[in-house]
Amino acid sequence: MIGRVLAWAALAAGEKEPTLGETIMHHVSDAHEIELPVVGVVHLPRWQPVHLGGLTIDLSPTKHVVMMLLAAALLCLVMIWTAQRTHSRTRENAPKGFANMMEAFVIFLRDEVAMANIGHGGEKYVPYVLTLFFFILFANLLGLLPWGATATGNLSVTATLALLSLLVIEVSGFRTLGPMGYLKTIFYAPEGMGPVARSLMFVIMTPVELVGKLAKPFALAIRLFANMNAGHFVILALIGLTVLARPIWYTAVPVLAPLVMAVAIMLLELFVAFLQAYIFAMLTSVFIGMIRHAH
Numbered sequence: 001m002i003g004r005v006l007a008w009a010a011l012a013a014g015e016k017e018p019t020l021g022e023t024i025m026h027h028v029s030d031a032h033e034i035e036l037p038v039v040g041v042v043h044l045p046r047w048q049p050v051h052l053g054g055l056t057i058d059l060s061p062t063k064h065v066v067m068m069l070l071a072a073a074l075l076c077l078v079m080i081w082t083a084q085r086t087h088s089r090t091r092e093n094a095p096k097g098f099a100n101m102m103e104a105f106v107i108f109l110r111d112e113v114a115m116a117n118i119g120h121g122g123e124k125y126v127p128y129v130l131t132l133f134f135f136i137l138f139a140n141l142l143g144l145l146p147w148g149a150t151a152t153g154n155l156s157v158t159a160t161l162a163l164l165s166l167l168v169i170e171v172s173g174f175r176t177l178g179p180m181g182y183l184k185t186i187f188y189a190p191e192g193m194g195p196v197a198r199s200l201m202f203v204i205m206t207p208v209e210l211v212g213k214l215a216k217p218f219a220l221a222i223r224l225f226a227n228m229n230a231g232h233f234v235i236l237a238l239i240g241l242t243v244l245a246r247p248i249w250y251t252a253v254p255v256l257a258p259l260v261m262a263v264a265i266m267l268l269e270l271f272v273a274f275l276q277a278y279i280f281a282m283l284t285s286v287f288i289g290m291i292r293h294a295h
Helices: 001-011 018-030 063-087 097-120 122-142 157-183 195-245 252-291
Strands: 033-036 040-043 050-052 055-057
Touching: 033 063, 050 097, 063 097, 063 122, 097 122, 097 252, 122 157, 122 252, 157 195, 157 252, 195 252
Parallel strands: none
Antiparallel strands: 033 040, 050 055
């Protein structure tokens, strides 16, 4: 992130001077190249698009795809290593340090997030909730590195995660309630009312229930997408002010003030990275519990 702003500052003295807005959008948007320390800009391979009838699908890797794969690889390495350390522990040789911290995260998410919100039978959904949390967390943290990119700042990524959660939610409701019980979560007519009032409630509440089912993944996707991009916009804008200020020799305020604010926002972004992963996992657990236990 900082490297890109410094590159923009270097280009500012050249013939073509990019605007601060272009620099910010270059950082948060997806691209077919990725920046690496020492190596510099690496152009990712471009593959021929796949044509399915009138639909053209480009499967070429982008920087957000690379970051997702890196987040998935880190997730597997960390979790497998933690599981091995935990499995081989004894009363005298309990896991310490990082393994102990990861075990605490897992126990908290299992007991206070998944089981607490899903209720009876929630142990089957604990692996999915844990995977959601740690994958989103690693993707968020990778975006805070100087040469990183935030895959969860891509709406396609967050929408896919939300659709996967919607699939898990609806399938769990169908399996728990059965076909007729599941249909009642869509075609709603309250018991204990007269035929006219019940028919009226059926007409009113059915589209409301359908919109509610679609609103859940929409809210999950937009919340994660907007929060991860908002922090990057603010940080890059504040760092860009230090370049645009071009302070006079007798004052450092135009540089120091935005820089201090950028550092503070960066610390806030670190907190937001954990918070958004937690909210996504928690709301998924809440929605699963709501459809499984309609009462």
